Amino acid sequence: MASISFAGATRVYDRAHAPAVDRLDLDVADGEFLVLVGPSGCGKSTSLRMLAGLEEVDEGAIRIGDRDVTDLPPKDRDIAMVFQNYALYPHMTVAENMGFALRLAKVSKAEITRRVTEAATVLDLAAHLDRRPKALSGGQRQRVAMGRAIVRSPQVFLMDEPLSNLDAKLRVQTRTQIAALQRRLGTTTVYVTHDQVEAMTMGDRVAVLRDGVLQQCAPPGELYDRPANAFVAGFIGSPAMNLVTGDAVDGGVRVGTTVLPVPRAQLDRAAGGTGRATVGFRPESLVVGAAGDGLPVAVTLVEQLGSDAYVHGTCGDDAVVLRTASREAPAVGDTVWVAPRADALHVFDPTTGTRVA
Amino acid sequence: MTATLAPPSAPVTPAPRKARRRTKTGKAGPVTYSLLALFALVSVFPLYWTVVAGSHTNAEIAATPPPFLPNATLFENIDAALEQAPLGLAILNSVIVSGAITVGTVLFCTLAGFAFAKLRFRGNGLLLSLVVGTMMVPTQLAVIPLFMMIAELQWVDQLQAVVLPTLVSAFGVFFMRQYLVSALPDELLEAGRVDGASTHRIFFSIVLPVARPAMAVLAMLTFLTAWNEFFWPIIALTAANPTVQVAIANLGSGYVPQRAVIMAGTLLGTLPVLVVFGVLGKQIVGGIMAGAVKG
Numbered sequence: 001m002a003s004i005s006f007a008g009a010t011r012v013y014d015r016a017h018a019p020a021v022d023r024l025d026l027d028v029a030d031g032e033f034l035v036l037v038g039p040s041g042c043g044k045s046t047s048l049r050m051l052a053g054l055e056e057v058d059e060g061a062i063r064i065g066d067r068d069v070t071d072l073p074p075k076d077r078d079i080a081m082v083f084q085n086y087a088l089y090p091h092m093t094v095a096e097n098m099g100f101a102l103r104l105a106k107v108s109k110a111e112i113t114r115r116v117t118e119a120a121t122v123l124d125l126a127a128h129l130d131r132r133p134k135a136l137s138g139g140q141r142q143r144v145a146m147g148r149a150i151v152r153s154p155q156v157f158l159m160d161e162p163l164s165n166l167d168a169k170l171r172v173q174t175r176t177q178i179a180a181l182q183r184r185l186g187t188t189t190v191y192v193t194h195d196q197v198e199a200m201t202m203g204d205r206v207a208v209l210r211d212g213v214l215q216q217c218a219p220p221g222e223l224y225d226r227p228a229n230a231f232v233a234g235f236i237g238s239p240a241m242n243l244v245t246g247d248a249v250d251g252g253v254r255v256g257t258t259v260l261p262v263p264r265a266q267l268d269r270a271a272g273g274t275g276r277a278t279v280g281f282r283p284e285s286l287v288v289g290a291a292g293d294g295l296p297v298a299v300t301l302v303e304q305l306g307s308d309a310y311v312h313g314t315c316g317d318d319a320v321v322l323r324t325a326s327r328e329a330p331a332v333g334d335t336v337w338v339a340p341r342a343d344a345l346h347v348f349d350p351t352t353g354t355r356v357a
Numbered sequence: 358m359t360a361t362l363a364p365p366s367a368p369v370t371p372a373p374r375k376a377r378r379r380t381k382t383g384k385a386g387p388v389t390y391s392l393l394a395l396f397a398l399v400s401v402f403p404l405y406w407t408v409v410a411g412s413h414t415n416a417e418i419a420a421t422p423p424p425f426l427p428n429a430t431l432f433e434n435i436d437a438a439l440e441q442a443p444l445g446l447a448i449l450n451s452v453i454v455s456g457a458i459t460v461g462t463v464l465f466c467t468l469a470g471f472a473f474a475k476l477r478f479r480g481n482g483l484l485l486s487l488v489v490g491t492m493m494v495p496t497q498l499a500v501i502p503l504f505m506m507i508a509e510l511q512w513v514d515q516l517q518a519v520v521l522p523t524l525v526s527a528f529g530v531f532f533m534r535q536y537l538v539s540a541l542p543d544e545l546l547e548a549g550r551v552d553g554a555s556t557h558r559i560f561f562s563i564v565l566p567v568a569r570p571a572m573a574v575l576a577m578l579t580f581l582t583a584w585n586e587f588f589w590p591i592i593a594l595t596a597a598n599p600t601v602q603v604a605i606a607n608l609g610s611g612y613v614p615q616r617a618v619i620m621a622g623t624l625l626g627t628l629p630v631l632v633v634f635g636v637l638g639k640q641i642v643g644g645i646m647a648g649a650v651k652g
Contacts, residue, residue: 081547087542089549
């Protein structure tokens, strides 16, 4: 068990282009489950591979516990990794796959058998120990990859999109299993995913990356309620937060004919010299009001989800999504008048995207 | 063509195409079998003719129509062949030479192929082009300097003179590289590194098992080439300590070449190759099957 710290860690593939990971500063506490999330190409996998020792660190340092591991090879870092495509050794049985690292570490045969059997029981693989990976289903292979990590009792687990090759139902199931397993073992874990639902449900904290730069690292609730900038606001949450930009006027931000109320102090900081501000509000914080009251939204699409419905529409040039109860959903072509709850407004600087309130 | 012109309700078009393809690949018809049988006959006939010709005299072979069945004279001719040349020694020599060359080539080519395919080092691409480039240099060009070196080492008429120059081949390196580039996922090597394996350990525990099908193919090709090699062995070795091909060249040589004796000797020299094919052929088919199931 150990803490992890990235201190200004940078990875440059090609001098001509921006770094894949740019001065990453990130601390992971002992026993914490940290999720790295972001769109593809944001540097999340590269960060993980730098921590694993599979990718060089061009600048800065990485520490695991008290040790500076920046220049250590993977085998000396006391980590275990689960790969996206599992990377099981095709010619070895499940038991051999799980015991390979222990065999290399010269652990006694009896001890290997004991630990492999124990892990196999936890992962419900005991009946398949003599099989080759080829003879296993996708979910079983995924569990073998997990087992290979567990048997070593490493200081840190690294997981690189371990669920992306599973079908939707199995993914949800395995998601909860991995989270539960991690809490039980208490091993510090760094988990990479592009799926924000995985990020929100599994992580103690979630770090959002974009173009190699860390945007925000916070517990899921905080990330949702107080996104640090417009990018995080738009990335976390499904459907995404509505973001509209309008002129700063007395008492708030004018969008179309409506003025969304924003306190003066925030407005001054957001508008700066441009006189404009970006306002964000989540689909569920919109309240449908009487005609003529609030923002007019011309409905273009209604997604029925059973209990709820997402209503997609346009308000002037901006796309707006709102959530309503399924039975109260308007029809396509209608215009509904909505207003965000005043306490659920997020205000961002329209130029930098930074949150001002 | 029809697919691009078809209306957007596309799912209709792939269905019949799929069905047609299934019948095509699923069952071979009489035409396929006839063609295969013809091909097999043409391939096997030279071997059969060796047996037939080996069991007749020069005159009988030259008669019209020629004989079509072998008989017991074959064994007399084999005895004659064994008397005229040290065929037993030659076969033993060829087994040693071809075996050593095969083991060396497969091992070294897999090592080099792995390095070129998966290890990151400066000059990787340039070195590979140089290796591949050597394939364009004809063997004949190297014969005189090579012989001078062998003579200097006093290895003339010794087996290492034949083995050493061919212990690794540019073709083999390239072949193994191409196979490993596609068959060996990077993640597998990374998993090995995270599991604590050194590069050597990764090679022997992870790369070799994955490379096995290609290694079997390379082994068979190399063994055949080494077994049939004639030009260099006849320069480096003498009739007293020959390989099979060198020994056969000395067979039945008189005023009139004794074809039957030559054929009998050739038959003896071919048998070990058939055995090797029997052993490795299964491996190759196994390799193809494994790939098919995986893909």
